[in-house]
Amino acid sequence: MKIGIIGAGAIANFLLKEINSKQMKNLHINSILVRDVEKYRTLESSFGVKLYSNLDDFLQSDIDIVVEAANVQAVKTLLPAVMKKKDVVLISIGALADAELLTEISSLVDEYNHVVHLPSGAIGGLDIVQNAHALGSVTNVTLTTRKPASSLIEEIITDEKVIFAGKAVDAIKQFPKNMNVSIVLALAGLGVEKTNVRLVADPHIEKNIHQVDISGDFGEASIKITNNPFPENPKTSYLAAMSILGTLQRMNRNIRIGG
Template sequence: MKIGVIGAGAIANFLFEKINEQQQENLRINSVFVRNKEKYKHLESKYAVNLYTELDEFLDSDIDIVVEAANITTVECLLPTILKKKDAIVISIGAFADSTLLAEVSNLISEYKNNVYLSSGAIGGLDLLQNAHALGTVDKVTLTTRKPAKTLIEKEITSERVVFEGKAVDAIKLFPRNMNVSIVLSLAGLGIDFTNVRLIADPHIDKNIHQIEIVGDFGEATFTITNNPLPENPRTSYLAAMSILGTLKRINYNFKIG
C-alpha cells in the first residue's frame, strides 16, 4: 500500500520511521503534504519521500491512501477534497463533532465510494462497543479521563479536580486538544449528545488515564487505559501513534478480526 501523509510532526515522524526506515511489509510512505517545503526538506533524503505543498499534486502522486497526522483544522479544510480522490485515515477525530462536516463527509463517501478510517487513538474497546450496539441496545457510555493537572489548568493544585462533566459534544468544544477520544467513542456508540464525559485534573499522576464504562442488553464492560507518551514528544500518546500503524496494517491484511 502506497501512503501519503499530511503533516510532519511527532506522529508523522513515528510513521516515517516505523514504515519506511524499518520497512513494514507491503507499506510505504511515498508522499508528504506540508505547508513549508524548505522547513521539512531533510525528510526527503532521510526517509525517501516526496514533499508537496499543493494538495492536488499531493493527491495525484503515487499514493493509495491519505493519513491525516495534523490537527482538527486540517480535517475540516482538506478532508472533503481528499475524499473525492482517495481513502483517508483520520486521527484528529474531534473534527467530527461538527455535524455539518460529518454529514458532508458521509455524503462524499457515498458519492465517490472512498472510505474514511477512524483510528482509535489513545483508547480501546471500540470493537466491543460497536458489537454491543449492533441492535441499538447500549444504554449508557461513560468516559472518565484523568490527566496531569498541569496539562489542563495553570493554577497549582494539591488534590484532583473535575474540570468538566457533561456530554461529549460540549467536552470537545471546551477541550479540543484533550477530548478527541470522546468523539471516536461517541461515533462508535450513542453519539456525541448521549456519551457522558468527565475530565479530571490530577496533580498526582504523570500519564493520561482513560476509563470507559459501557452498559446495555449485552451486560456491562469497563476498560482502563493508561497511556505512555510518545518518546519523541511527551504531549503525544504512544498508543495514538501506534493506532494509525495498526489501522494501516489491518486495511492491508485480508484476514480481518472483529
C-alpha cells in the same frame, strides 16, 4: 499499499521510521504534503519519499490512501477535496466536533465511495461499543478521563477535582484540546449527545488515564488505559501513534481480528 501523508511532524516521522526505514511488508510511504518543501527536503533522501506543496499534485501522485497527520484546520481545509479522490486515515478527529463538517464528510463518503478510517487513538474498547450496539442495545457509555492537574487547571489542588461532568457534545465544546477521545467513542456508539464524559484534574498522577464503562443487553464492560507519552511529542500518547500504524497494518491483512 502506497501511502501519502499530510504533514511532517512527530506522527509522520514515526510512520516514516516504522514503515519505510524498517521496510514494513506491503506498506510504503511515497508522498508527503507540506506547506514548505524546502524545510523538510531532507525527508526525501532519508526516507525515499517525494514532497509536495500542491494538493492536486499530491493526490495525483502514486498513492492509494492518505493519512492526515497535521491538525484540525488542515482537516477542515483539505479533507473534503481529499475524500473525492482517496480513502483517508484521519488523526485529528477533533475536527469532527464540527457538526457541519461531519455532515459534509458523511455526504462525501456516500457520493464518492471512499472510506474514512478513524484510529482508536489513546483509548480502547471501541470494538466492544460497536459490536454491542449492533442491535442498538447499548444503554450507557461513559468516558472518565484523568489528567495531571497542571495540564488542565492553573489552580493548585491537593485532591482530585472533577472539572466537567456531562455529555460529550458539551465536553468537546468546553475542552476541545482534551476531549478528542470522546469524539471517536461517541461516533462508535451512542453519539455525542448520549455519551457521558467526566474530566478529572488529578494532582497525584503524571500520565493520562482513560476509563471506558459500557453497559447494555450484552452485559457490562470496563476498560482502563494509562498512557505513556509519545517520546517525540509528549502532548501525544504513545498508544495514539501506535493506533495509526495498527490501522494501516490491518488494512493489508487477509485475516482480520475483531472490528
